[in-house]
Amino acid sequence: MELWFSEYQTKNVKLSFRIKEVLYTKQSSYQKIAVYETEDFGRILTLDDTIMLTTKDEYIYHEMISHVPMLTHGDASRVLVIGGGDGGTVRELLKHPVKEIHLVEIDKEVIETSKKYFPTISCGLSDPRVKIYFEDGIEFVKKNTGYDVVIVDSTDPIGPAVGLFSAEFYKNVFEALNEDGILVAQTESPILFDNLVKKIYKDMSSVFPYTNMYSAVIPTYPGALWTFTMGSKTINPLLKEVSSLPHIDTKFYRRELQKSYFILPPFVSNLISDRGV
Amino acid sequence: MELWFSEYQTKNVKLSFRIKEVLYTKQSSYQKIAVYETEDFGRILTLDDTIMLTTKDEYIYHEMISHVPMLTHGDASRVLVIGGGDGGTVRELLKHPVKEIHLVEIDKEVIETSKKYFPTISCGLSDPRVKIYFEDGIEFVKKNTGYDVVIVDSTDPIGPAVGLFSAEFYKNVFEALNEDGILVAQTESPILFDNLVKKIYKDMSSVFPYTNMYSAVIPTYPGALWTFTMGSKTINPLLKEVSSLPHIDTKFYRRELQKSYFILPPFVSNLISDRGV
Numbered sequence: 189m190e191l192w193f194s195e196y197q198t199k200n201v202k203l204s205f206r207i208k209e210v211l212y213t214k215q216s217s218y219q220k221i222a223v224y225e226t227e228d229f230g231r232i233l234t235l236d237d238t239i240m241l242t243t244k245d246e247y248i249y250h251e252m253i254s255h256v257p258m259l260t261h262g263d264a265s266r267v268l269v270i271g272g273g274d275g276g277t278v279r280e281l282l283k284h285p286v287k288e289i290h291l292v293e294i295d296k297e298v299i300e301t302s303k304k305y306f307p308t309i310s311c312g313l314s315d316p317r318v319k320i321y322f323e324d325g326i327e328f329v330k331k332n333t334g335y336d337v338v339i340v341d342s343t344d345p346i347g348p349a350v351g352l353f354s355a356e357f358y359k360n361v362f363e364a365l366n367e368d369g370i371l372v373a374q375t376e377s378p379i380l381f382d383n384l385v386k387k388i389y390k391d392m393s394s395v396f397p398y399t400n401m402y403s404a405v406i407p408t409y410p411g412a413l414w415t416f417t418m419g420s421k422t423i424n425p426l427l428k429e430v431s432s433l434p435h436i437d438t439k440f441y442r443r444e445l446q447k448s449y450f451i452l453p454p455f456v457s458n459l460i461s462d463r464g465v
Numbered sequence: 466m467e468l469w470f471s472e473y474q475t476k477n478v479k480l481s482f483r484i485k486e487v488l489y490t491k492q493s494s495y496q497k498i499a500v501y502e503t504e505d506f507g508r509i510l511t512l513d514d515t516i517m518l519t520t521k522d523e524y525i526y527h528e529m530i531s532h533v534p535m536l537t538h539g540d541a542s543r544v545l546v547i548g549g550g551d552g553g554t555v556r557e558l559l560k561h562p563v564k565e566i567h568l569v570e571i572d573k574e575v576i577e578t579s580k581k582y583f584p585t586i587s588c589g590l591s592d593p594r595v596k597i598y599f600e601d602g603i604e605f606v607k608k609n610t611g612y613d614v615v616i617v618d619s620t621d622p623i624g625p626a627v628g629l630f631s632a633e634f635y636k637n638v639f640e641a642l643n644e645d646g647i648l649v650a651q652t653e654s655p656i657l658f659d660n661l662v663k664k665i666y667k668d669m670s671s672v673f674p675y676t677n678m679y680s681a682v683i684p685t686y687p688g689a690l691w692t693f694t695m696g697s698k699t700i701n702p703l704l705k706e707v708s709s710l711p712h713i714d715t716k717f718y719r720r721e722l723q724k725s726y727f728i729l730p731p732f733v734s735n736l737i738s739d740r741g742v
Contacts (some may be wrong), residue, residue, distance in 0.1 A: 192479070199483070200504035227477035228657065245656060268725035323602070379522060379684050380505065405690045406684035407656050411687035413682045439732040447609075450723040453525075455716040 193224050193232070195239050197410035198380055203239075205229055211305055215349040216297035218348055223305045229408065231273060231305060234461055235298070235343055239272055239408050246309060249374070249414070250276035252443040252449075257337050257372040257418055258284050260425040260448055264336035266290075268364070270325030270352065273298030275310035281339075282312045283436050289331070290319045292325045294348055308367030326351040329360045336366050340373035345384065353384075355391040358419065362395050371396065371419040377411030378403075378456045385415055389460040392419045400425050401460060402449040404440070415456070426450060470501050470509070472516050474687035475657055480510040481514075488582055493574035494623055500582045506685065508582060510551060512575070512620055516553055516685050523586060526651070526691070527553035529681040529726075534614050534649040534695055535561050536710055536723055541613035543567075545641070547602030547629065549618030550575030552587035557587045557639055558616075560713050566595045567609070569602045571625055594737040603628040607639045607736055613643050617650035622661065631659075632668040634695065639672050646671065648696040654688030655680075655733045668738040669696045677702050678737060679726040681717070692733070703727060 194204040205226040213222040230243030241249065254277050258264055265287040269277050272348070275291035281289055288374045293299055299320065302310040312318060321328060338361050345353040352373070361371045371392070378385045385401075393399040396419030406414040418425065430446045445449070452460075473483040479578070479658055482503040489500040499511045519735040531554050542564040548555050550570035558566055568590070570576055576597065579587040589595060598605060615638050628648070638648045643705065648669070649734030655662045662678075670676040673696030683691040695702060707723045729737075 194481075198505050201483070201506070202471075202479075202481040204471075204479040204481065228475050229478070247732075286511040403682075405680075407689040412684040440730040442728055442731065444727055444728055446730075448722055451719055451721055451725075454719065455524075 193215060193226070195234070196239060200242065201380070203408065205232065212301060214297060215310060216295050218295040221297055221301050222385070232408075233301065233306065237348065239343065241276060241306075241307065241309065242408050243306070243408050246276055247438070248404055248440040249406050250280045251438050252402070253277055253339055253341055253372060253374060254280035255436055255438065255441045256402060256416065256446065256449060257339065257370045257379065259430045260423060260428050261337055261368070261370050262428065262430070262433060266335050268292065268329075268335045268338045270328070270338065270340045270342060271349070272339065274302040274306060275299070275313045277339055277341045278318055279309060279312040280317075282315055282317065285434075286317060290321060290335075290355070291318060292321045292323050292328045294322070294324050296322045324348075326360075327359060327444055329357070329364045333364045334366060334398065335364055336369055338369070338371045340371070342374065344376065353388060353391075355394055356427070357408070358392050358395040362419070362421070365421060367382055368422045370423065372423070373417055374404065375401070375415045375417040377409065377414055378459055379411035379413050381411070382459055385456075388417055392417050396420060397422070398424050400450045401451060401456065402451060403456065470503070470511070472511070472514060478657070479686065480685065481697065482509065489578060489728045491574060491578070493572050495572045498574055498578050500578060509580065509685075510583065512672045513624065513661070515621065517620070518553060518583075518586065520583070520585070520722070521579045521687050523553055525681055526683050526718040527557045528715050529679070530554055530616055530618055530649060530651060530693055531557035532713055532715065532718045533679060533723065533726060534616065534647045535650070536707045536720065537695065537697065537700060537705050538614055538647050539707070539710060543612050543643075545569065545606075545609070545612045547605070547615065547617045547619060548626070549616070551579040551583060552576070552590045554616055554618045555592075555595055556586060556589040559594070561593055561597065562711075563594060567598060567612075568595060569605045571599070571601050573599045601625075603634060603637075606641045609681055610641045611643060612641055613646055615642060615646070618649070619651065621653065623720065630665060630668075635669050635672040639696070639698070642698060645699045647698070647700065650694055652678070652692045652694040654686065654691055655736055656688035656690050658688070659736055661731075663736055665694055669694050673697060674699070675701050677727045677728060679735065680729060704730050721723050
């Protein structure tokens, strides 16, 4: 018998993995959660049949969404993660001298699933510096403040995460941040979703004095070239000196490239510049 | 009716595209050539059911395999391309002040197909500076010399291209190069083919005084994170100053990142360093 998991990356593009074993499937209150053991990408977590992570390449996404804003800030002690119930982002954040991490995950079942099936990813969730809230991140940022860095580690802008991709949400995050605070969000692929990338950049730019996009390759995400968009209140990430900051042990991120990451391929810069609107 | 083209990227990973129209299929003396019109990636060229290019993202591969070695050299006038019958690499090379480009493509049918179905990619093949040889590149480099840059724009190391991935071939290229000559080759994905990447780097390092790897995201190639390996006889690419060289119009490559491209993710540096052997 052949068992395959296929993700429709768009309605016209499909990525499929041969499955050794279906480890878990559950319909939670919010979404369908599944864990598969694949032949070539290790174990994978899907939400509504969309790949969240594979144990083969998850470090790329988690390192890039964490270390770029953390080193840009340089002295973050209180960090908020919205989404990210698998724990990968928290694991990376704990490599920095943070005092407190708040994780706001709407779906408790995601955290339970990760704790059970992804121990190398969820390992930081039980750290005493981490406090978990099972709430909607959109509401949470309206009521909580005092963060140095806010990371939006969300699903795609369909379903429960749609409100995390709006100028209104970015405004609320702006208010939730300390005066030198930084927001970063995963912001999809300019190869397949160019209009969405353009809109996100425009929305975030309308709120933050410094808005910078960077990219990384995420082999199992649609389009593979993935963007992250960072809004900063006072720190210009292109001028921030990071060489004296402590070394962080990573597999993909390199501190030497901290500023280079913001130098985008011309087709992406053109997309988000006025020329691209 | 639903029509899909699927590539088995490994025997356990499959990438599929919905097809609008099958434009061309032919069994040449060397391989099965096909051209499909897809919904989301434009027109695609496959050889033996492996994607060579899509009109959506081909510029990334062609720019990165051309401009990085050309700017490292800085004054290349005679360039050899092995493979590359689609013409994309030649198109990029013609953005530099070259005097002569030799293209050695074993399969005449690839060139004919590209001329007919990919006019924006094959456009440089009729330039008077370009001379096309329908020969085996492995034999060609044993008999021809005087090149400033040699680019191995080959298929994967199975079938006719296997001899292009060997220390013996790299030695012959070394001899075919001028004294400050540079070789670059497309060298597969460290995500899916780590042992192959390691072997190629080791083989090229055994021949060239300077061997440097760089990477780029190729969304439609297996693993998406793709490497290129560059061997240089006398020029150290990490010290080469490129800022005074003429601007090249590109969509992915950025001259400001010329040296950063060689700073690899730690998992790739570790793979090719002695620690990784």
